[in-house]
Amino acid sequence: MARPEIYVSTDVEADGPIPGPHSMLSFGSAAYTAGGELVATFSANLATLPDARGDDATMAWWATQPAAWAACRADQQDPAAAMVAYRSWLDQLPGKPVFVGYPAAYDFLFVYWYLIRFAGASPFSHSALDIKTYAMALLGTDYRATTKRRMPRAWFADLPHSHVALDDAIEQGALFCAMLAANPRRPTNGGAS
Template identity: 65%
Template sequence: MKEEIYISTDIEADGPIPGPYSMLSFASAAFTADKRMHGTFEANLETLPGATEHPDTMTWWQSQPVAWQACRSNLQPPDVAMQKYLNWLQALPGKPVFVGYPAAYDFMFVYWYLINFTGKRPFSHAALDIKTLAMALLKSSYRGSSKRNMPKHWFDKNLKHTHKALDDAIEQGILFCNIWQEIRAKKK
């Protein structure tokens, strides 16, 4: 059986759901459980034909001009980007498990785009939520397991959450690996 490879993924969008709204950019960083990164993928996407922008999301984007500019440069058609992403996933040395923060939001977009533009589901339904993993380790409520309540040693102080998809995918991947390593250490 192939070893699992954890695909920490972050997306940026112009609305709350795929289809009526577009995924603007996404990035993934592939990690094995020992915290080794095996590569990254990123793409900025053209918007979907006929899609609109959600006013609340666009108001939020106004507070993030650097991230907005970053996700609106070097645009690719979604069908081209998703095929490249599928090829990248399939070339990785392991069975991919999607990792997100929050997984429900990011996975929804990535899964919809993969199905819509490639017809494939390389993750099957394997989506791991970092906050849920933290909740179990902290023995806390879900809402009480936010980043501000997580131990500082779970974070790499050199990585910042910038709302640029690749930065955030790497930051979240390191967070996942640190939590996972602590869980595994407690099992010994």
């Protein structure tokens, strides 16, 4: 029998739009079963890359978020040690990890780059599932019209969106699981397909 999928909702906080010239400051992952059970979490604050620097526009935004900035700069880890530990955590999950992000294009870009550079491989392979795109398919809306304001309130749990990576990963993972449950075309056999 195939291993079930584990949906790894992941949020990244960074000091610029791309990795390399800029750094991933913090990331958090919340691993959910298809049935919506939160089975494990992982988070780390990272030291900045040696030759990277903060993007001016991104750093101006961070200046408006002092609590989140302080949270992502506390207890910094070496990126190599953190990413090796993260890869080990992913490998030990009770199923095949599927990266889930909102927006996946941004969060996956950083996580994939850091995993390849510092841990040598990505347990996610080359793919990520984007929550907004999934919502677009469920709602039958255009992509740009698919915003959280237009999503059913029943999809949202009472969880914080604080710009602290793990908080946001848990919140968006709960949203994704509610969307999975609302999909009338999804099998109800525990997520196996």
